[in-house]
Amino acid sequence: MAPLPYRVTETQEEAPGVVTISISPLGTAIPAHRHGQFNMLTAFGLGESAISLSGSGPEGKLVHTVRDVGPVTSALCGARPGDVVGVRGPFGTGWGVEDGSFLEEGDVVVVAGGIGLAPLRGAISALVARRSAALEARTRSGNVCLVIGAREPQQLIFGDDLARWAAGGARVTVTVDIPDARWRGGVGLVTSHLGAAGFEVEGATALICGPEIMMRFTARGLVDAGVAPERIRVALERNMQCGLAWCGHCQLGPLLVCRDGPVVPYTDVVADLLVQRER
Template identity: 45%
Template sequence: MMMHDNGKSVINPYLPRIHKVKRIKRETHDTFTIEISADGFKFMPGQFNMLYAFVGEVPISISSDPADGNVIMHTVRRVGHTTSALCSLKAGDSIGVRGPFGNPWPVREQEGNDIVVVAGGLGLAPLRPLIYHLLSNRGRYGRIYLLYGAKTPRDILYRNELARWRARFDVDVYVTVDKADERWHGNVGVVTSLIPRVHVDPLHSSAFVCGPEVMMRFTTRELINLGLNAERIFISMERNMKCALGICGHCQFGPEFICKDGPVLSYSRIARLLSIREV
């Protein structure tokens, strides 16, 4: 469907484009990755799509490699009607996609810097395209750290990739969980407990953080204690995006519309808002 804007035909941004589901991969007991045909779809790390499973529409970050022209992935946790419908899709089913929307992680601007990526829970999903980008362009960045915290060992996402990234000698990967039993031989503690392992040049370092808001608040505090500049700490915010075009106001966060001005924002831009309870 086409709309008209000052006499020019434009694609209706409210109309989902239909893609075919290629595969559904179970990541954890409640989280699935939906792989859909790319069909020429291009995006940048950190952007999100509105996914429509014919029972409602939800904003979901894109979790695949932006350089992969064949497939787009979205990692979805089953929490409600729409996400349950998405997780129940089968290969060959149709899915509606609007996007990509939002500001991406500013990867080019951070070239030459050491990089700290901090993910909490499902927050690893919007960071995965960033990690693919960093590793594909490894020579353009200094040291790279990935710190990932999950609730329990069974909640760890992308286990194979974490193992693969850890096996490289040019990226430091640390994983921790909040709770574990004796069968777990890794770290136990919150993700901020991993930050003392980061040895970067604070003047030439950037951080990318995604996770629950409380986790991001404490993580940014620790990163600033480490000497990082708040302007080079980027966080991905989550709000109840509806139109994804900065019109409806559902995702308003102070003066920012998360769907349009975010989801990626520099910490310096929103630090004050994060501490205001009413926002």
């Protein structure tokens, strides 16, 4: 339960109110994570918040991308290099990209809304790298197809990564709800761009992260298009306290999201849960 101290080494504003912070262990590091897992980050004196890992690096470096919505996230977004935060984790389930089987079986379509791209960032980089390696080795690989949405252009995060993934062979569609005069990308909800994302339904795997309403309509749209529900994964979000399946705070129907999620297959149970309101 005790958080380990980490020093903030770098911060980067991604969009208004959204900051990526890189941290390194002051002593013992937490164990290695899988893409999609989350940590409990402590802003000392204020409390803890569940924050997904958006990256990692050598010597125990961890990267998290935080949206300022309240006391803890505001302190994390305002942290400066040299400040110390606490870390417990990693917790929960991941996207399951580590073994590479998704791309062996077909295309992978990744749909993200807003800051929902943060928990998918590491998984997308791993998929793009794996596909490049497969093509070099002349082995079979599906395509990586990304549909990334944001409310407005200025709220898009990870612009450099989007360019890097496209250069690495991913099919990247970026769309905003409200374009400005300079916007040259897609317009409209991510669901209206699924058909043009360029993926083959047979054998496809889908990874979805964003607001619940967006995940609900995206998952339904993919099922209607023919993607098998058990090959669709969504990321659930509930208020967390212990992160260890002890307190019951994150219960959602039969699931404890800190243990059984955040990444879950889109079963009938999950489809029903996605319409339930936060307790």
